Amino acid sequence: MPKVASAHVDLYEVLEISQSSSKDDIRKAYRKAALRNHPDKVPESEREEASMRFKAVQEAYDILYDDDKRHLYDTHGMSAFNGSGEPGMAGAPDLDDLLAQMFGGMGGMGGMGGMPGMGGMGGMPGGRPNKPRKSPDEVQDYHVSLEDLYKGKTVKFSSVKNIICGLCKGKGGKEKATAKKCSTCDGHGQKEVLQRRGQFLTQQVVTCTTCNGNGSYFAPKDKCKKCKGARTTEAKKMLEIYIPRGAKQGDKIVLEGEADQVPDQEPGDIVFKIVEEEHPIFARAGSDLQTTIDVTLAESLTGFSRVVLTHLDGRGIELKHPLTPGAILTPGQVLKVPGEGMPMKRSDARGDLYLVVDVKFPGQNWKPTHDMVEKLKEILPKPAAPIKADTVDEVTYDPRAEIEEFGAQDGQSAWEDEEDDDEPAQCAAQ
Numbered sequence: 001m002p003k004v005a006s007a008h009v010d011l012y013e014v015l016e017i018s019q020s021s022s023k024d025d026i027r028k029a030y031r032k033a034a035l036r037n038h039p040d041k042v043p044e045s046e047r048e049e050a051s052m053r054f055k056a057v058q059e060a061y062d063i064l065y066d067d068d069k070r071h072l073y074d075t076h077g078m079s080a081f082n083g084s085g086e087p088g089m090a091g092a093p094d095l096d097d098l099l100a101q102m103f104g105g106m107g108g109m110g111g112m113g114g115m116p117g118m119g120g121m122g123g124m125p126g127g128r129p130n131k132p133r134k135s136p137d138e139v140q141d142y143h144v145s146l147e148d149l150y151k152g153k154t155v156k157f158s159s160v161k162n163i164i165c166g167l168c169k170g171k172g173g174k175e176k177a178t179a180k181k182c183s184t185c186d187g188h189g190q191k192e193v194l195q196r197r198g199q200f201l202t203q204q205v206v207t208c209t210t211c212n213g214n215g216s217y218f219a220p221k222d223k224c225k226k227c228k229g230a231r232t233t234e235a236k237k238m239l240e241i242y243i244p245r246g247a248k249q250g251d252k253i254v255l256e257g258e259a260d261q262v263p264d265q266e267p268g269d270i271v272f273k274i275v276e277e278e279h280p281i282f283a284r285a286g287s288d289l290q291t292t293i294d295v296t297l298a299e300s301l302t303g304f305s306r307v308v309l310t311h312l313d314g315r316g317i318e319l320k321h322p323l324t325p326g327a328i329l330t331p332g333q334v335l336k337v338p339g340e341g342m343p344m345k346r347s348d349a350r351g352d353l354y355l356v357v358d359v360k361f362p363g364q365n366w367k368p369t370h371d372m373v374e375k376l377k378e379i380l381p382k383p384a385a386p387i388k389a390d391t392v393d394e395v396t397y398d399p400r401a402e403i404e405e406f407g408a409q410d411g412q413s414a415w416e417d418e419e420d421d422d423e424p425a426q427c428a429a430q
């Protein structure tokens with residue numbers, strides 16, 4: 001298989017980022033690109049190509065996320081990496097490992113860290129950078145079927161997140177080394193930039209990209225060997241979320257402290273926001289459910305005792321009709337089944353199930369004999385008294401008309417007239 005990251009490939013283009021992107025940007029772009037090119041997310045025919053792109057994305061990330069390699073790439077291009085191993089890539093990573101690492105059970109985790117604190121710089125002369133007490137929460141949508149919301153569900157998945165480097169304990173440098181103050185931001189970790197907003201120039205505080213907002217950094221020889229000065233390393237962890245019975249759209253499931261770790265901060269939470277998937281049969285409103293049941297004309301008139309519906313947990317729902325002798329079901333009639341709606345959270349109560357009756361009349365294949373028709377006339381209620389009129393016209397009709405045709409002819413001619421001249425339609429038509 002040809003190596004994808006060959007000399008002419010621009011690694012920044014592969015990740016669709018600019019040369020000035022921060023490490024955080026690179027990580028986000030990597031996860032986005034890897035997810036899009038996930039070989040499981042494309043048709044079979046495109047799979048080979050997707051897995052090539054996937055490898056290219058991984059290789060671009062391996063180089064650009066490593067400060068030393070990125071510097072080499074920026075100064076010497078891919079030629080610095082096409083040799084045998086050092087300092088290039090130690091062989092292409094195994095795709096299966098990558099997939100397991102990236103998507104073990106769920107796609108696109110993490111990479112959602114928000115902006116670091118944007119606090120003003122004033123009032124803290126020479127002080128440490130302003131940082132939020134807690135690292136950003138990672139919020140993402142989580143799609144759940146109505147079946148799973150009805151029954152409840154436990155989902156296990158593996159998550160890759162940043163943890164404080166175990167070797168330097170988040171310092172970023174070797175034990176006896178001291179960090180140099182960042183000259184770009186004068187140790188503030190943030191800098192003020194002027195931005196044009198329409199006619200105005202506004203001052204904005206952004207995180208310093210030279211020191212990644214730390215205010216200081218270690219010389220290459222002083223960097224921690226494990227995290228290479230990043231202060232954090234990536235680690236894989238199995239997580240479990242529980243979707244309670246009766247959970248609904250917008251509910252949040254919070255995994256406390258499971259977001260990326262950031263030195264000197266409490267780790268934020270991973271938050272899943274439930275998105276209820278549309279169901280082909282049931283509609284939900286709060287804890288009530290609604291659906292349509294089909295009964296034949298004969299059943300509506302004469303009764304039945306059968307399963308009319310499979311519920312969300314697979315149970316058959318059986319109805320007996322009629323409740324009182326002689327009662328019939330009419331089209332659009334609504335039957336309410338108490339306690340067969342959605343479960344309510346933290347209780348045994350349930351909503352109700354509303355069944356809208358659709359009466360299926362006999363189709364074109366029904367060919368009653370003359371005797372049958374006469375029998376029906378005899379059995380069914382008689383028509384109302386005849387309408388009296390002085391003159392009577394018998395007319396023909398189209399038995400398969402559409403109600404959309406109603407008024408369409410007049411409407412069309414009125415439009416044409418208006419376009420032709422400015423006269424009102426009714427005058428032009430005369």
Ligand SMILES: [Zn+2]
Pocket residue numbers: 182183184185186187188189190208209210211212213214215216
């Ligand atoms: Zn700086």
Ligand SMILES: [Zn+2]
Pocket residue numbers: 165166167168169170171172173224225226227228229231232
């Ligand atoms: Zn370290």
